[in-house]
Amino acid sequence: MRKDVLIIGGGATGAGIVRDLALRGVECALLEMGDYCHGASGGNHGLLHSGGRYVVTDPPSAMECAKENAILRRTAPFCIEGTDGLFVSLPGDDPSFADPFLKGCKGSGVPAEELTAKEALSAEPGLSAEALRCIAVQDGSIDPFALVQANVDSAREAGAMVRNHCRVTDMVLEGGMVVRVKALDRRSGEILTIVPEIVINAAGAWAPQVAAMAGCEVAMGLDQGSMLVVDGRLCGHVVNRLRPPSDGDITVPNHTATVLGTTSRPAASPEDVAPSRNDMELLLRETSAMLPALRHCRVVRAYGGVRPLPGRGGRGASRTFSLITDERAGNLLSVVGGKLTTYRLMAERVSDQVCNALGARAGCRTRTEPLGPPADEAGGSVALARLRRKYGFKATTVSLADQRMLCSCEQVLRAEAQMVLAGPDALTLSDVMRRTRAGMGYCQGLDCALSLQELMMEAGGTEPLASLTEFLEERERGQALASGDQLRQEVLRRHVLQGVYGLGERE
Amino acid sequence: MTDHGCIKCGSCLRACPVLSDPNGTGFPGPRTVGVDVPRFPERGRIGERALMCTMCHACEWACPSGLEITGAMLQLRAEVSPGLQLPGHLRMRENVRSFGRAVRTEFTGWREEGNRTLYFPGCIGLGPLAAMTTTASSLLTALGIEHDISSRAVCCGSPLLKVGALAEAKVLQHRNMETLAAYERVITSCPGCTYQLREVYGVRAEHMVEVLKAKDLRSKVRGKWALQLPCHLKRGLSPWSAEALVHVLTGAGVDIVRLPVEDRCCGGGGGMLAGFPATARSMAHNKADTYRAAGVEGVITACPFCALNLGREGLRVLDVSEAVHAEKMR
Missing domain, CATH: 3.50.50.60 (FAD/NAD(P)-binding domain)
Structure with missing residues (x-):
């Protein structure tokens, strides 16, 4: 070819x-x-950068982020939540960082505005009362x-x-x-x-x-970063720590969850993504200093990604x-x-x-050509209200004749999985999950895995059982550090899927 | 909602009387409405079927994680109701706006004699079940409890909270508090009013069964009777209040047949009667069939909503105050 x-x-x-x-x-x-x-592209916290994170350490990146942020909000509004972001400093943080930050924002064209303590708390009621300075920027969350x-x-x-x-x-x-x-x-x-x-x-x-x-x-420098998925939206904004880039300095609300990030360590290989217990404790400790409610949150899963950075990598890499x-x-x-x-x-x-x-002379069209429509006002059920947000232009291809639910955590209709399975890209259950979000919620597939399997067999998908096992094992990996209510959830999930159905049983 | 301990065991779904009714399958279910949907930024677009809940608390009792599912559903209702326009709910709000009660007032035997006790029958007791109120009032008198029935007492506001009309409920509370200030004791017949007065107003209201449980009473009925233990009595006020109903009746010598379905919701609560009449009717119909099959004379309850909803199915339904005499009356 x-x-x-x-x-x-x-x-x-x-x-x-x-x-x-x-x-x-x-x-x-x-x-x-x-x-x-x-x-x-999948192993990140789903942040649409305002550029704020880089204004002090990497102004060219900040400038690019600010411009692209505006373009993506225009061309791909369906998969972006314009939450806006806050940069917050706490006692113990270098107080002299805020001024260069504001100056950097101005220099890099990153829209920013300092809020008073009262304004900050009214914008983000869960914010620590100890916050010293708070700068609002145009961060958002994006579904990669x-x-x-x-x-x-x-x-x-x-x-x-x-x-x-x-x-x-x-x-x-x-x-x-x-x-x-x-x-x-x-x-x-x-x-x-x-x-x-x-x-x-x-x-x-x-x-x-x-x-x-x-x-x-x-x-190339490979750098591993860990993140936690916390159930529910524990903040309305993306909340960043107003200090030089460091571990545990961001929380991103997206869909039904809040993602806490990140950490940094050299990775041995692209597959070396696993988060450690230390990472989890560090992330919870650092982010809950900004948002105290995170001390009592339900951590649904931990995951990691590997940043491919030019040169030797690390926090300092451009x-x-x-x-x-x-x-x-x-x-x-x-x-x-x-x-x-x-x-x-x-x-x-x-x-x-x-x-x-x-020798082709055509110009770039992606700056203006839309990737999807803005989210609409559809109502009647949360599942319907989310179709455009998840599928953009393709939302209209979901058949509404059957509105039975497939995944309750994420309110996914069976018809959504059917639409995805009829397309050219879904080969495995995980492929369906990434597109529909079925299986991403707090029960981690307990409620939907077998129905998904059934739909996959109906659609004539290849290797359904192997795919189910792979899906369950992947979900299970995120549960290695589970505790509290999430551990109760995981015990029930294994009891049902392994104990009752004998799926993915191991020695 | 955060920090919830749901583990997707499905106990709430199995316990839900709406989901198990053939006419209730449009309800998204307690787990979706009370646990899953509040996590979404799009929760406000859940749609009117989220209101297809009788607020019976069965889900909450079944939950092994102790989640306050009903409270969470109520909170979501407050958020979404203003955008919803169920005709029955609008009519109910219009009634409250124009004459202070959820349904048309039919009661005429007002007693405003400056007694220290107020009998507070509630909107249904002053409306379609006015006869029950007259009987209950006579029973209280026979027991030596002299009381007023005030024409100035308005709806307690509980039905308005169920449709998210928080501000209107607050207005009613202020009006009622002015009336209640003149009394030392408040007796109610409706568990919904009792809950509202106690938990929202902070008034120590007593439900009729709590008044009757210490009294010498005699049965007024013959034959075998079953119970309809009201959801808002048993799971809203306390299981001891429901036990009080049983003790009042057995103590008076009423021949009670205990049935497993007796504490299952009749479909009359939570705004269901006004909002989804077909579902309320279907639930009552299926429940009435079970009672008939048990071969009882009828059903005794302690909630005007249960009495109203089950009564429409041709079943004999009595309020506890209609089933007993004061011992000294003869």
Whole structure:
């Protein structure tokens, strides 16, 4: 199969690039080894940066964030909650940080406004009464799965070939160029061969491995970060600590949960994501200093991600991205670094460069072309009210004839899973979960796993039992640190699924 | 809502009398309304079927995590009701606005004699069940409890809280408190009023069964009778109040048949009668069938809403005050 451009990696970066190129009329394909977002694009706290976090340490990143934040709110309103954000300092924090912060916001074009203590408490009633200074910014929360899926859908509509569960296994080089790329499609077990003009390596933490197939090297620092999902929305805003970037300095309300983040340690591999008990204690301690209600919250699960950072990584590494070329494979471009909020800008710059090389002259359209509609006012049930928020333009394809519930925690209709299963991307139960949110709630699949399995079999999905086991094991991994009510939940979940149904039973 | 201990065991769903009624399956259920939906920013768009709950507290009693599900559902109602326009609820609010009570007043035997005790029959007792109020008043007199029945007493506000009309309920409370200030003792017949007066007003109201339990009484009825233990008596006030009803009747010599369904909701509470009459009717109908099958003369209860809702099904339903005499009367 001949393609102008082959993109390897279906995170936000890859999906952004394939859409950008497809909208410019470039014939392109994207291959993703797992599901979209299975790396850092999914393993993050779902923050739409205002730029505030970087105004002091990394002003170019702050500037990019501020601009992209405004663009995404316009083009992808369905998957964004405009919660706004607060930066809060507490006793013991360096009091001299707030002034450079405000100055940095001004310099980087990040809209910011200092609130009085009274204003801060009235805006965010759960805020610690000890808060000293509070600066309001335009942070928001974003659903990365919905965002990336919308990019994939838009790229397909514009003619691109996009496939998940398709792992690149081999690259053939001739005369310093990649001439053939082979990939294994997990759906059919077939080997796919693509003959590309240009290959873009957007494999995130796996980029060095992909580059190595072409005999190239990509220097990258891998940095693990842990997060906690807490049930319920314990704050209305994104609440950040007003101090230099450090562990446990952010809480993000999103959907039915609040995500507490993050930590930082070197990661041994892209798969080295597991959070530790220390991480969990640290996150709870630090974030509850800002929001005291977090001392009594229900931690639904702990998860981690690996940040692929340029150079050696670490807290100090710049969050801007770089494009790496190597003469050993002249048509391979590796994209390194960057972050979710600026994915579109990265995609635009990479696409500009690619079009330049291809001699294509079409301009970028993603700055204005919508990815989805604004959330609507549908009512009658919470499930209906959320369809647009989850599926954007595709919300209308959910059949409303059967409004039975599949997942009660997240109020997901069976018809939503059916819509997803009828599409080209859902191969596993986890794929359905990432798109519908079924199984993401506090019962972690107890209520919906078997119904989901049933729907999957009805839809003729492949390997349903293996997929169920994989799904349950993945959910279980997030429960390794469960305590309190969540531990009671987990005991019941295992009793029912393992004890009664004998699923995923182990020695 | 945060820090809830729900483990998705489903006990509340199995206990819910609305969900198990063929006419109640449109109800999203206590777990969705009381536990899951309050976590969503879109909770305000849950829709009117969230109000299909009789506030019977059965879910709460069944919950192994001790969640206050009914309270959470009530809180959500306060948030969503202003946007909902159920005709029955609007009519009820209009009634309260125009004459102070939830239903039309039919009672005429007002007693405003400056007694120290006030008998507070509630809207149903002053409306469709005015005859019950007359009997209850005679019983109190026969027991030596001289009392007033004040025409100035208005709705306690409990039905308004069930439809989220918090401000209107507050106005009624102020009006009632002015009336109540003249009395030392308040006796009620409706467990809903009792709860409202006690827990919201902070007035030590006594329900009729609590007054009768220490008295010498004699049965006024023949044959076997079953019980309808009102939800708001047993699970709203306390299980001891429900036991008091049993003791009053057995002590008076009424032949009581105990049935497992006796404490299951009749469908008459929580705004269901006004908001979803078909469901209220269906629940009462199915319950009446069970009573008939047990071969009893009828049912004795201690709640005007139960009496009204079950009574429409052609079943003989008596209030406790209609089932007993004062010992000294003969």
